[in-house]
Amino acid sequence: MKDTTQLTEGWSLRHGDALLDARVPGCVHTDLLAAGVIPDPFVGLNETEVAWVGRQEWTYTARLAHDSAHERTDLVFDGLDTAAHITLGGEPVGTTRNMHRGHRFDVTGRTGELEVRFASAYDEAAAVRAVTGERPNVYPEPSQYIRKMACGFGWDWGPTLVTAGIWRPVRLEHWSTARIARVRPLVTVADGTGRVEVRLDLERTARGEGRPLTASARVAGTTARAETTVTGDGAVLRLEVPDARLWWPRGHGDQPLYDLEVVLTGDDGPLDTWRRRIGFRTVVLDRSADEHGTGFTLVVNGVRLFARGVNWIPDDVLPSRVTPERYRTRLTQAAEANVDLVRVWGGGIYEDDAFYDTCDELGLMVWQDFLFACSAYPEEQPLRGEVEAEARDNVVRLMPHPSLVLWNGNNENLWGFRDWGWEPALAGDSWGEGYYLGLLPRIVAELDPTRPYTAGSPWSGSWDHHPNDPAHGTHHSWEVWNRQDYAEYRASVPRFVAEFGWQAPPALATLRRALPGERLAPDSPGMLHHQKAEDGNGKLNRGVERHFPLPEDDFDRWHYLTQIVQARAVAAGIEHWRAHWPVCAGTVVWQLNDCWPVSSWAAIDGDGRPKPLYHELRRVYADRLLTLLPGADGPVLAVVNQSAEPWHASVTLRRQAADGTPLHRAVLDVAVEPRSVVRLPVPDGAAPAAGSAKEFLVADADGLRALHFPVPDKDFAYPRPRYDVTVEPVPGREDRVDVVVSAHTLVRDLLLQADRLGPEATADRGPQTLLPGERTRIRVSGCGARDASDVRSALFCVDTA
Structure with a gap:
């Protein structure tokens, strides 16, 4: 049977003339942080102080000794970041230039x-560009010339921290006669019977x-067995698995998973084993x-x-x-x-x-x-x-997962070619179209024909239409954030909104940890450094000003209002587009998470704390949704x-002063049928007069x-908001x-910022509006004993009086 030795111990990182302890898997930055050589790049302006790290050559070393009776020993790297030259005992072993694939x-x-010697990613990119x-x-960085995580070169929400290192596990595999080189399970289901076609590739010794x-x-x-x-x-x-239980996306059914095992056996017994979990389901892209x-x-x-x-x-x-635990935490937040x-x-x-294991279990497509x-x-x-090898590696690695429902060729490159001035600048040079419309769909069709492929996002399906045409295929809606009020989301009904x-x-609490000692202001040095979007603060301020007086010299108020506007903006889009199902068949919010502490589009910030937007997602993505939308002749319910029921x-409609x-x-x-929408005009008398500043409408149903x-x-x-706490x-x-908050007046978008009560404190709900005489109960965890005066300092609401 094949033996495996994980190579996690005894690594060093060469830094100039010094050797530092290295952790594998890991990267240069984490080792330098552990050794105290660099400051935390997430804090203050430190990102700029560590920029030199990504421009250096780095070498990992370890003593390799093994004694095996097997015919063959392989050195297997699951991930090297990125351009590496590998030697053993002073003799060459191989070279790599792709972070996204494994090497054997x-x-x-x-x-x-x-010895694993990593070239500077900048030097490798320059050599390829030549x-x-x-x-x-x-972006003004060379990410397209190296098969490496592009956002590590900086993005409009991310820092420029260009990594290097043995970032995924490395091991020795000892084997004889033959090993399982690749397994492709093609999983289908028809007439209640689950079918698995296991395509197996072997590697043999001489x-x-x-x-x-x-x-x-x-x-x-x-x-079910086969031999x-x-x-x-x-x-x-x-x-074949008779009466196979179907895997469903969350909210539509259960997620049964089946263990699939493949065993290779020779005259003397088992040689190799491969195990994964699979699920039976069909997926079609209409x-x-x-x-x-x-x-x-x-x-x-x-x-x-x-x-x-x-x-x-x-x-x-x-x-x-x-870590796996961090994946599970973040994805569980998404499911919740x-x-x-x-x-x-x-x-x-x-x-x-x-x-992907966690997505399988949680029912997240x-x-x-x-x-x-x-x-x-x-x-x-x-x-x-490298692109072909990378695609083949990852299609095969990921295809056992039932949660995987769609392969997509690229992000915004087809759109960029048409609209961002690339076409004349390229003057006929290649730019990726051959990947998206040729190579990648061929690989998916060959290796994983059970899943759909689309050439890009956005993409209208062909060059017969503009790549970002909202009437065709996927659409990215960025005019609203960049130039318009969020009410403009309601101006169109795209077929599928893949980014907005x-x-x-x-x-x-995240800001205070990342910017210690700084007097926080929208334009304070640390706040500006942790705002990577072009004119990001200008767009934030204009978004607030369209709805509220812009606070001056009141950071807490500005902070609250910008978070409320974010939640309202995304909710406005989702409510409108969900109300137009089945013409619009999906929304994919940009974005769930962050990669460091930053002002961004995320619903969960870089320290894992939910913003008000997160709680709004829970409301507007629930199976049942009640919304009032502006219409040409008045509001529409x-x-x-x-849901499947x-x-x-x-629905109670109340017009109130x-x-x-x-x-x-x-x-x-x-009466609303399963997976359907009913739209009704608000009856005469119930709707406030158009342009009224003294009346509003409330709709309530089933909580x-x-x-x-x-x-x-x-x-x-x-009115000036009044409430008891x-x-x-x-x-x-x-x-x-x-x-417990009891309202004496209309209290709009009441929000408890629990982290103000303690950095680990969380609240079980986000913004909510109370009518006079109503009360709400907010469960706060992780804050210890607090009194009403403490809580009042963490409560905010709309106050324009």
């Missing part, structure tokens, strides 16, 4: 000092050539043309879905620090916000298996980008061969039911609430309290 080298009988020529890029071997596979223990004799380098085994344009609807197990998605970036700009799809964005990485983003990519060597979003700063909603006086009441009985104000907040006649201990839980 025959080191049979060889021992001595193992061969391929210049290509356009949105002594093992032509020797008959036995390959066997089984699913769910002994439920065959192998005399060459490949085999196909077919298994791109049919209709009277509205060209659709983009995911169909899982025959059910058409409105995808409730978020975009995922690397959870740390030093990705070797992201009623998310059912996570798009792994193309400027990051193919995530660790722990990411995964849309996986191939790793190309916001740049023109040369298609010449040496990049083309609005910025806000992180939680106050939309009742959205994405019908919803009979009794700003001071709380009831003016009109109506009740509508609305859900929607609001309609005819004018922006700054023009509405809000009491704090109640939670029996048996000293770390928790219940905050």
